[in-house]
Amino acid sequence: MKMINSLINIFWTIIGFLPVIYFWYTQLNTVALVIGLGISLVLATLPIRFFQIGLSRQNLEKMGVHLVGYMVQDGKFINRLARNKGINNKFVYLTKRESFNRRSVIYERYHLCCFFFFLISLLLALFAQRFILSACLLIANILYNILPVLLQQYYRSRVQNIIKSRPGNQWD
Numbered sequence: 001m002k003m004i005n006s007l008i009n010i011f012w013t014i015i016g017f018l019p020v021i022y023f024w025y026t027q028l029n030t031v032a033l034v035i036g037l038g039i040s041l042v043l044a045t046l047p048i049r050f051f052q053i054g055l056s057r058q059n060l061e062k063m064g065v066h067l068v069g070y071m072v073q074d075g076k077f078i079n080r081l082a083r084n085k086g087i088n089n090k091f092v093y094l095t096k097r098e099s100f101n102r103r104s105v106i107y108e109r110y111h112l113c114c115f116f117f118f119l120i121s122l123l124l125a126l127f128a129q130r131f132i133l134s135a136c137l138l139i140a141n142i143l144y145n146i147l148p149v150l151l152q153q154y155y156r157s158r159v160q161n162i163i164k165s166r167p168g169n170q171w172d
Contacts (some may be wrong), residue, residue: 004081010074016114016144019136023121025101027128044113048105049114053150057157065150072151100159108152115145 024033060066070076118141125134 005073005078008071008075008078012072012144016118016140019133019140020118020121023125023130023133023137027124032124036117036124039120040116043116045110048108051108053153055150055153057154057161060150060154060157062127063150065147065154068147068151069155072148087154101156103155104152107151111145111148111152115141115149117146 046104055063068075118137122134122137122141125137
């Protein structure tokens with residue numbers, strides 16, 4: 001399962017970063033690159049509550065965010081594959097609520113940092129009138145950063161609902 005998880009992770013990383021790498025490779029502006037990375041890192045260190053969209057679990061489901069969970073590392077596809085092989089992989093890292101929340105926030109911060117860097121790249125590409133590349137950067141930002149951030153918020157909301165519905169369970 002670890003190999004498949006790694007392949008899924010590598011696949012999405014390549015898809016997400018390909019237009020960004022292409023932009024900066026053709027841009028050849030090291031100063032802008034360093035400033036963009038610095039701004040992204042600083043913004044990603046802000047408290048996570050600044051970036052909470054505040055949508056309910058039901059609204060996130062209506063948007064289809066839960067479907068993203070099939071195509072990600074440790075997602076529903078991997079869990080289903082593991083169950084077919086007789087491995088109980090569900091919530092493998094989620095022995096305690098705190099460890100789940102901590103892991104979820106780490107994933108969210110990573111994608112927020114990437115979101116800001118992709119956004120800076122997109123704005124610079126628009127400024128340079130590279131409209132096709134700008135569209136590719138926008139799509140990459142949605143797929144690689146916005147959807148995973150929403151997915152982490154969906155997961156945390158879902159876990160909170162489980163906790164509320166089952167007092168005294170393993171999550172407390």
